[in-house]
Amino acid sequence: MKALRFHGQKDIRLDSIPTPELTPGSVKILPKFCGICGTDLHEYLEGANLIPKPQHPHPITKETYPLTIGHEFSGIVEEVASDVTNFQKGDRVCVQPIIYDGDCRSCARGLHNCCDKNGFIGLSGWGGGLAEISVVPQSCVKKLPDNVSLEVGALVEPLAVGWHAVDISPYQNSDAALVLGGGPIGLAVVQVLAGRGCQNIIVSEVSSKRREFAKHFGAHHVIDPVAEDIVQRVLELTGGLGADVGFDAAGAQVALDTAFLALKARGTLVNIAVWDKQAKLLMNELVFRERRYMGVATYSLGDFEAVIEAISAGKIVPAGMITKTIALNEVEAEGFRTLIEDKENHVKILVDVGKGLS
Ligand SMILES: [Zn+2]
Incomplete structure (x- = not known):
């Protein structure tokens, strides 16, 4: 499959890599829209910062770059592991990308966002949204109601x-x-x-x-x-x-x-x-x-659900945040460069992940 991967400072490449396999408790998603975050830009310009460097693998994922980027994404469920009952093929979803160990002093108190080993899908390993396929733990997957578009689903994370x-x-x-x-x-x-x-x-x-x-x-x-x-x-x-x-x-x-x-x-x-x-x-x-x-740091359990509910109920109408939509092969030229040179005219640039693959 095609995946946009970070190879080092100012070096991102659209690579062909093996398709990830389902593991117990996981969900295979076809990412549809993925937002470019200030953190991605920061990694591109001055990284690797959060992205684990060679010789310093992330303590949970054990991965280092090159790795797939993109942590603000929505998509469609393609397949689920045999022990997953809450999702099925065709579900429209977004991904809560935090990675935590579940057993540190903070996780023990329910503060998973403050985990001593915290990381993010799309920055620390476990794939990312800027790829044809992403396999993530079912706990990271959040269903979108019918009246919330996949484009808006990619805005739930920020x-x-x-x-x-x-x-x-x-x-x-x-x-x-x-x-x-x-x-x-x-x-x-x-x-x-x-x-x-x-x-x-x-x-x-x-x-x-x-x-x-x-x-x-x-x-x-x-x-x-x-x-x-x-x-x-x-x-x-x-x-x-x-x-x-x-x-x-x-x-x-x-x-x-x-x-x-x-x-x-x-x-x-x-x-x-x-x-x-x-x-x-x-x-x-x-x-x-x-x-x-x-x-304050990122989000804790329940925040994704609360945001999705607020959007569905019309209390938050965020579609106007999307100021540009680009293809997967345009992320460097039309995404990062635009955010560097024309930041004040943009809020959120989305990548239409299915476009630009050929
Ligand atoms: Zn922890």
Whole structure:
């Protein structure tokens, strides 16, 4: 079969590799749509970071690159192992790609997303979505209702990140929320907050196009952090108090410097971003206003189901996140390059996995 594999920095190839076989408890899926994630781009430009390097196999999958990429995907079930009863050929599904050992101190507490050996299908091994066939454990497979398209099914993964962030944050119904960064994850947070009826969503984003997307998805106010004073604007928009909760999907020191100041006393800053460098914190702004700072990572059990239900019920309408659809043999030229050169005009680029195989 054909699979798009990472061979090292700026080296991805459409390879012919053996078709993966079913193992007990697994489901064979024909991937249909797969989103390109900022993490994929980061691996391509500066990796391998998360992708295991030769001599350093992933502790669970035991794999190193070259390996198949793509972790935001939907598809159609082709075949199931004899012991799998919840799925059958023809089911429309999406994949929750987290890999965990199930027996570490975090997994023992049900916190599989915080596993000491965590990994991802499409980054750490076990195949990926940018291939003709993917075989994954049945626990990773989530059915899509009839009114959720396969294209939208590929958006469930990034939306689940936003869902989880809001879910474990202290956000409550009447709160004012500040979202730093209007990329796919920031926009996922906006949609989740809007879906929960938040009446004051403020988004800070440099790109004017992404500020438009934020408004489209439910932001009540948008701020250009280059041209405007974020702290001043947030105070104006919150009756002089500051935001109750902040969500950092930017991961930049300049945004963090103002984020605490824009929160009210006892407000919480929720960090979703993955950081390249160690950050500096205005510690006394935490101390003297009793603000809190918390990290969130990916999603936990139930988040995928909750997002799928919210989409099916029309509480989240994410199709507008898809700004371009490309073929499997165009990922480098039309996917990665577009996200590098024209990032501000795009939110999510989907790969139509069945296209570009010949
Ligand atoms: Zn674990």
